[in-house]
Amino acid sequence: MRTQRLNAARRVAAHLFAAEKAIDIAVARIAELNAALPAARMEANLAAAVGQNAFESSAEAMVSAAHVRQLLVTTHERLSDAGVRIGLKEMSWGDELKIPSAEIHQLSANRDAA
Secondary structure, eight states: OHHHHHHHHHHHHHHHHHHHHHHHHHHHHHHHHHHHHHHHHHHTTOOTTTTHHHHHHHHHHHHHHHHHHHHHHHHHHHHHHHHHHTTOTTOOOSOSSOOOHHHHHHHHHHHHHO
16 A cells, blocks of 8 residues: 555646745746846847737736746645655655755765865
8 A cells, every 4th residue: 555655746846846936937037038038128128118018928928927936836745745644754755855966966075175
């Protein structure tokens, strides 16, 4: 029974992590778009009113993406709670803090130099 629960939890965790990564990528891309819109307007020497409706809808998309991200964070917390309730509390489903690989190499180099 525990093996079945563990396998099911691992599958769900993989989907959760993929969803979290996807929303972070979407948030980053929307932010890039939001930065590009006023820059393009200024570069083209256009009036502020030109593209305002597009700027507003893109900004609204960022707010919506942030809300979706919060919902996934809440889902993650609730799944963690469910794992405890089904006896998987000692399992680690991911790092609280992800360190980019370049930082990992720097930390290793600093530790080796000490």
